[in-house]
Amino acid sequence: MKIENRFLKYISFNTQSDYYSTTTPSTACQKELAEFLVEEMRILGLVNVHMSEYGVVYGTIPSNNDHQGDVIGFIAHMDTSPDASGENIHPQVIRDYDGKRITLHDDFILDPQEFTDLQKVIGHDLITTDGTTLLGADDKAGIAIIMSMAEYMFKHPEFKHNDIQIAFTPDEEVGRGTEHFDIETFHADYAYTIDGGDINEFYFENFNAYQVLVEITGKSIHPGSAKNKMINSLEVAQTFNQLLPIQQRPEFTEGYEGFHHLNHMQGTCEKTRLEYIVRNHDYLKLKNQINDFKRIQAYLNSLYGYELVDVTIHEQYLNMKDVLKDYPEIVEQVEIAMQDVGLHPTIVPIRGGTDGARLSYQGLPCPNLGTGGFYCHGPYEFVSITMMKKGVELLLRLIRNNVYEKQDIPF
Structure with a gap:
């Protein structure tokens, strides 16, 4: 499946979380996407796939190289922000963006003079809102990248890897994404949250x-x-x-x-x-x-x-930098993998937080990688399909480099 089609399917689920709910997950609609992902993961050959009673989805891509290399985890969140409607999203697909203003709806205009990140994506294929809702790239772009990675590995058994752990969390947007995350069940040496902006950026410090x-x-x-x-x-x-x-x-x-x-x-x-x-x-x-x-x-x-x-x-x-400073190799290998796939690695402080911040303090070192999503939580949100595709390539390269380094195979 094309990554854009996968993303468009995911955003068709309304998964807004709720600050004031006392249930877990905070909204029942998040479980609808979770159930869909569970079925999709099983089709793609993942094992130990299940949704916990708290709405967290887990699964493993089993090792095909006799368990050589680190057990790496990849995590994204299913919910969208309560700050803007996530219901009845009507996305617009723009091919080969020309750098001009994009009209979303009435007076809602994405102007590259105001929304300057548009200048980074000239020539890219984009998906925008119609100006009436948010888009959901935060963080369904992350889910689409991870699942597209899993599909590639399913279709290419010659691609060698150790166990790869995948998890999708609810309620990240309301600060509760890791309250019931089972690190022991996840069983990774370290992980990366896929939840950010420019695909050239990676993040190991946050507010x-x-x-x-x-x-x-x-x-x-x-x-x-x-x-x-x-x-x-x-x-x-x-x-x-x-x-x-x-x-x-x-x-x-x-x-x-x-x-x-x-x-x-x-x-x-x-x-x-x-x-x-x-x-x-x-x-x-x-x-x-x-x-x-x-x-x-x-x-x-x-x-x-x-x-x-x-x-x-x-x-x-808290700031995950205070934990990740003790694991410099996890950050260094991101920089190497980015360069290998033609990206320009840029370390950026997160002006917010991710599930990775809490997970790092809970014993799972967890920096964050970008997705190609911009201006989240509102009608000006858009995502670069081109960057999402590069995100899949980056994850595969991280896995490949880890295995080759452990096996000492030149490439």
Whole structure:
């Protein structure tokens, strides 16, 4: 099957996850794709294929070289972001992109002057949205790359390899992708998440990440008799947000610069809840950002004379660089394989996180590789079919290099 057809099939499944769900996976629709993948993996000759009770899909491409080489794992996630609709996706396929503006829908236009990554994919075949939904390249492009790799290995038994482990996780977008990941069942020496952007980029460091919940309890009084009595929690919430450093909002940051992002706000005069994500590659700088929230809490509580503001802080994931620095060979072999297939390896810090960050701390070293997807989580998302094809080639080369190195076979 062509990789683009495989990808188009996967995005036909609506697999949005849900921040507020208490089930695992957070949405039942993710299991529909999981069941489809289980059947597809069995057809392609994988063994030990199953979906766990928590919606994680596992399978093994069995060794055909008497178990020489490392056991490498490849992981992608099935869910799409709750930030934009993933239902009834109507993709557009663009052949040999000419570098011009792409009209998606009404006023939704992919302009290479604004969306500058388009300048990297001139001459590529692309898939875009129609401007009404996200696309789902994050991370169904990763699934398509892994499954296309598996199909190649099924059709080419002369391609020698050790056991290759594959897993597809739910709920990565809501920070729960590895809560029930069974590393012992997966049984890999190390793994790579396939979940990123430009295929020339690879990632072994990511943000340290916290969630901060701010709850403000005001005093609701009829506005006709509110003077010197009412404390409007909505007004206090605006003050709280304005007291945080404006230049640390994500729209003013890039690269290694950290940020705090207000991603949900809901309330009434009586009670308001603010939800933030706080990110920084430097853990000490992150702690300073967290302390900003605590200082504002103390200031406002002192100003109003009661426990007006409550702040709750949750760790989400940490920078995998602190683990992967002890496994330099895992990173080095990516660089070698990229050069072997004609890519230009570029190490980029992830301004976010992956399942690999948590897995690395759980004992499975797990850098991240790109997929060719860009501008995810919204209607401007697109993927390069050309880069996806190169992603398959890269995975095969990683496997081949590992086996040849272990067998000391020149090539």
